[in-house]
Amino acid sequence: MQFLSLILVNLRRHRLRALIGVAGIGFGVAAMLTILGIVNGAIGMFERILATDSHYLVLEKNVSDLFFSAVRDQDSAAIRALPNVATAQPLLFGIVSSPGFPVITCFGVAADDSRLERAEWIAGGRAEFGRHPGEIFLGSRAAEFLHAHLGDDVPIGATTLRVAGILKTENGFEDGGVFLPLAAAQDFFHRAGVCSVLAVKLRDRSAGDAFKRAVEAAHPGLIALENREFNQSYHSFRVMKMTAWAVGLCAFFLGGLGVANTMLLSVFSRIREIAVLRVCGFSELQVAALIFGEAVSVALAGLALGFALGAAVLATLPHIPLFQGYVQANVGLAVVAGIIVTAIVTAVCGAIYPARFASRIQPAEALRYE
Amino acid sequence: MSEPGEIIVAVRDAWKAYDGGRVPVLQGASLEVRAGEIVALWGASGSGKSTLLHLIGGLDISERGELRVCGFDPRLESDRLELRRRHLGFVFQLHNLIADLTVAENLRVPALAVGQPAAKTTARLQLLAEQVGIAHRLDHRIQDLSGGERQRVAICRALMNAPRLLLADEPTGSLDEVTGELIFSLLKELAVSYGLAVVLATHERRFAEACHRRLRVRDGKVFDS
Ligand SMILES: Nc1ncnc2c1ncn2[C@@H]1O[C@H](COP(=O)(O)OP(=O)(O)OP(=O)(O)O)[C@@H](O)[C@H]1O
Numbered sequence: 154m155q156f157l158s159l160i161l162v163n164l165r166r167h168r169l170r171a172l173i174g175v176a177g178i179g180f181g182v183a184a185m186l187t188i189l190g191i192v193n194g195a196i197g198m199f200e201r202i203l204a205t206d207s208h209y210l211v212l213e214k215n216v217s218d219l220f221f222s223a224v225r226d227q228d229s230a231a232i233r234a235l236p237n238v239a240t241a242q243p244l245l246f247g248i249v250s251s252p253g254f255p256v257i258t259c260f261g262v263a264a265d266d267s268r269l270e271r272a273e274w275i276a277g278g279r280a281e282f283g284r285h286p287g288e289i290f291l292g293s294r295a296a297e298f299l300h301a302h303l304g305d306d307v308p309i310g311a312t313t314l315r316v317a318g319i320l321k322t323e324n325g326f327e328d329g330g331v332f333l334p335l336a337a338a339q340d341f342f343h344r345a346g347v348c349s350v351l352a353v354k355l356r357d358r359s360a361g362d363a364f365k366r367a368v369e370a371a372h373p374g375l376i377a378l379e380n381r382e383f384n385q386s387y388h389s390f391r392v393m394k395m396t397a398w399a400v401g402l403c404a405f406f407l408g409g410l411g412v413a414n415t416m417l418l419s420v421f422s423r424i425r426e427i428a429v430l431r432v433c434g435f436s437e438l439q440v441a442a443l444i445f446g447e448a449v450s451v452a453l454a455g456l457a458l459g460f461a462l463g464a465a466v467l468a469t470l471p472h473i474p475l476f477q478g479y480v481q482a483n484v485g486l487a488v489v490a491g492i493i494v495t496a497i498v499t500a501v502c503g504a505i506y507p508a509r510f511a512s513r514i515q516p517a518e519a520l521r522y523e
Numbered sequence: 524m525s526e527p528g529e530i531i532v533a534v535r536d537a538w539k540a541y542d543g544g545r546v547p548v549l550q551g552a553s554l555e556v557r558a559g560e561i562v563a564l565w566g567a568s569g570s571g572k573s574t575l576l577h578l579i580g581g582l583d584i585s586e587r588g589e590l591r592v593c594g595f596d597p598r599l600e601s602d603r604l605e606l607r608r609r610h611l612g613f614v615f616q617l618h619n620l621i622a623d624l625t626v627a628e629n630l631r632v633p634a635l636a637v638g639q640p641a642a643k644t645t646a647r648l649q650l651l652a653e654q655v656g657i658a659h660r661l662d663h664r665i666q667d668l669s670g671g672e673r674q675r676v677a678i679c680r681a682l683m684n685a686p687r688l689l690l691a692d693e694p695t696g697s698l699d700e701v702t703g704e705l706i707f708s709l710l711k712e713l714a715v716s717y718g719l720a721v722v723l724a725t726h727e728r729r730f731a732e733a734c735h736r737r738l739r740v741r742d743g744k745v746f747d748s
């Protein structure tokens with residue numbers, strides 16, 4: 154028999170109680186996995202929108218969110234004219250609404266935008282893009298949830314636009330969003346002469362630093378960030394990630410209380426047994442290790458349950474129409490590792506008081522205890 | 524193994540009270556036990572037999588007095604742990620085995636405490652189980668055993684780490700007359716064959732008389748009788 158079997162025997166003895174502890178951690182794990190998966194997935198999708206066919210993003214300095222960034226058309230043109238610039242695609246972000254769908258992401262893009270080129274056109278064609286006023290182009294998921302077909306009139310904000318094309322892209326944000334020709338978007342969002350961000354592809358990527366310096370020198374109000382640099386510094390991503398971790402940690406806190414409760418009951422119900430272990434030569438530390446071991450076992454079982462549960466939820470969510478295809482879960486190794494560490498730390502913290510209590514049981518007194 | 528005649532337990536003027544002094548139990552108890560001696564602690568219920576055994580075994584701490592057990596001071600935490608691990612074994616009135624574990628698993632608990640290799644434990648466990656007559660039940664759960672069998676397992680467990688002293692607190696107290704007799708003989712037999720010193724608390728005259736020496740616990744003191 155190993156130390157471990159001594160730990161497991163007690164969990165087996167009170168299966169229901171152990172299960173409650175496991176469920177506590179399991180729900181924490183599942184909540185964290187789901188939230189982080191969704192947030193990271195969303196961030197990933199957003200990153201890929203920006204990174205489409207580009208190396209650098211040019212945006213307004215010191216804006217809290219890309220939606221508020223303004224890069225003037227003449228600056229865009231000047232940057233496009235730089236010798237090292239292969240392409241510079243303007244992108245104007247906006248939010249539009251349609252009855253029943255208050256938040257639909259809208260992309261204002263130029264007709265030669267590579268997104269349009271890469272997309273699979275389900276109806277209509279790229280050639281029509283920007284040719285006629287009053288037209289809108291829908292991502293395929295957006296077309297689905299708006300129940301719109303080619304030639305339909307769809308209410309967008311205060312006006313009605315005609316569907317001139319439906320395009321399928323692999324990116325959930327784009328596919329669940331709508332596209333307007335840049336000029337129409339500038340008009341619609343009252344942002345004449347600006348875009349939110351300019352996505353720049355260089356001819357010689359190794360000369361990126363020079364490009365960055367050139368842009369920032371010539372246009373003091375703008376900043377050029379490499380994609381990776383942008384992702385790390387973008388405030389909104391950070392807020393989203395922090396929120397996700399915070400919500401997840403709260404879920405864990407409850408799980409930790411569950412473990413504390415389970416472990417306390419476990420200790421109280423076998424005071425005599427612990428006294429006997431002490432009589433048999435167990436040190437205070439060994440008794441504490443037993444309790445911590447039990448808590449960690451609960452955490453491990455909770456992790457297994459939580460990952461299974463979370464994976465099931467994440468696999469189901471994309472099929473729910475309400476999410477408009479925005480859910481493309483992305484669970485990286487760092488998230489998995491973070492969740493595992495959090496679960497174990499939570500369980501260990503929950504076991505501190507019970508372990509202290511257990512290791513301080515006085516054998517003589519406890520043996521008189523019936 | 525102890526030297527013949529070596530003093531295993533020496534208690535001098537031990538005092539112990541409970542409830543902040545309101546329940547005086549031991550008031551200057553002294554006793555000495557030598558290697559190989561089987562000594563009965565005999566006295567009325569509540570006289571303090573268990574308390575004395577607990578002090579000797581380091582399960583409780585005396586307020587005053589000198590204690591020396593197998594060369595250790597049971598009043599010190601570090602000595603207490605070493606004592607319990609390698610020098611003494613306890614047998615109680617209730618078997619105090621872990622009910623959901625098998626006999627063999629229960630017997631491995633003391634070895635687990637000292638981190639002894641499993642193979643060595645297995646050999647010792649087999650040998651002792653043969654000697655106490657439970658070798659055929661090693662894989663059974665404690666709850667499937669009779670009272671007498673449980674007490675055999677408890678004795679076996681107490682001897683696992685080859686102690687020099689056995690402290691037995693009414694080991695026959697919850698058994699019927701015949702079984703009690705059997706367990707007592709077994710204890711005595713094992714003690715003799717291993718050269719153990721035994722301190723056995725009992726209030727049954729027949730067992731007290733079958734020991735090498737009787738010590739009477741009364742009024743908080745220990746008398747020869
Ligand atoms: N933790 C405690 N708090 C208060 N009183 C205690 C405590 N432990 C023991 N006592 C008291 O100390 C006295 C001696 O108890 P002890 O168990 O040593 O007696 P005993 O001789 O072993 O009796 P028995 O033969 O019934 O087992 C008893 O009066 C008991 O009530």
Ligand SMILES: [Mg+2]
Nearest residue numbers: 572573574692
């Ligand atoms: Mg007693």
